[in-house]
Amino acid sequence: MEISRHRTSRGTVVWSRCSCGRLRMAYSPTSLTSPDERPLVAGGRTPGCPDCP
Ligand SMILES: [Zn+2]
Structure with missing residues (x-):
């Protein structure tokens, strides 16, 4: 469930x-051409949860 979405100068944070x-x-x-600009997910995961990355 998405709570909020923020556009920044460098990309989108959801x-x-x-x-x-x-x-x-x-x-x-926004740009995937730079090696420093990778998608990332923070927050960890819950053991046993099928929806956690
Ligand atoms: Zn989960």
Whole structure:
């Protein structure tokens, strides 16, 4: 479930709530050409949750 979405100068940050209740932040850079700009997900995962990355 998506909670909020923020556009920044470098990409998009999406906060979402997993089905297990964990809060997760996902960052998607606008440009994928730079090796420093990789999509990332922060927040860890819950053991046993099929929806956690
Ligand atoms: Zn989960």
